[in-house]
Amino acid sequence: xxxxxxxxxxxxxxxxxxxxxxxxxxxxxxxxxxxxxxxxxxxxxxxxxxxxxxxxxxxxxxxxxxxxxxxxxxxxxxxxxxxxxxxxxxxxxxxxxxxxxxxxxxxxxx
Amino acid sequence: xxxxxxxxxxxxxxxxxxxxxxxxxxxxxxxxxxxxxxxxxxxxxxxxxxxxxxxxxxxxxxxxxxxxxxxxxxxxxxxxxxxxxxxxxxxxxxxxxxxxxxxxxxxxxxxxx
Numbered sequence: 001x002x003x004x005x006x007x008x009x010x011x012x013x014x015x016x017x018x019x020x021x022x023x024x025x026x027x028x029x030x031x032x033x034x035x036x037x038x039x040x041x042x043x044x045x046x047x048x049x050x051x052x053x054x055x056x057x058x059x060x061x062x063x064x065x066x067x068x069x070x071x072x073x074x075x076x077x078x079x080x081x082x083x084x085x086x087x088x089x090x091x092x093x094x095x096x097x098x099x100x101x102x103x104x105x106x107x108x109x110x
Numbered sequence: 111x112x113x114x115x116x117x118x119x120x121x122x123x124x125x126x127x128x129x130x131x132x133x134x135x136x137x138x139x140x141x142x143x144x145x146x147x148x149x150x151x152x153x154x155x156x157x158x159x160x161x162x163x164x165x166x167x168x169x170x171x172x173x174x175x176x177x178x179x180x181x182x183x184x185x186x187x188x189x190x191x192x193x194x195x196x197x198x199x200x201x202x203x204x205x206x207x208x209x210x211x212x213x214x215x216x217x218x219x220x221x222x223x
Contacts, residue, residue, distance in 0.1 A: 046213075096141065096143070100153050102150065
């Protein structure tokens with residue numbers, strides 16, 4: 001079983017729609033959680049950290065459920081520029097390395 | 111300011127050859143990481159440096175892979191006797207310190223023929 005599991009998609013969503021991605025992690029010692037965004041043939045870039053209380057950044061909302069070991073990302077009013085691969089990332093307590101999911105590919109359709 | 115830079119951007123080599131991949135971290139960043147990303151997968155951790163020393167090399171797949179950071183800044187990832195399965199994008203990241211945000215470079219695309 002992979003440490004971080006995501007639905008690879010692709011998700012094809014019309015512009016303006018709301019889309020949600022989910023991710024599960026297997027290591028209960030996971031301490032820090034992130035969503036990274038990766039454009040085609042580019043490097044991953046931090047989209048947002050995920051906190052236990054949930055957090056929002058503009059059109060993006062991230063949620064963490066530690067009991068179920070589940071992370072989510074919600075994108076509202078999707079834009080064409082949101083088309084990318086979204087990587088779910090965790091860091092285990094006492095570790096510096098990041099563990100990535102395979103990514104979920106999102107395409108926003110005009 | 112300048113981000114993480116990596117050279118070369120692309121490298122094509124033949125099976126059995128030796129390659130070196132270079133990473134220039136963001137100035138002042140003490141932590142440096144190497145990851146490898148195969149097609150359709152997320153990046154996988156290889157090695158992490160804090161200063162000059164390798165603090166965690168648990169992700170290196172075998173002894174053909176080695177990395178150095180002699181002066182605590184630039185790092186070189188070295189792969190001996192390359193195999194076709196080594197073909198991937200090798201990503202370098204740096205952070206200001208431990209537990210800080212990791213910023214990635216553009217990667218080196220390695221193709222082993």
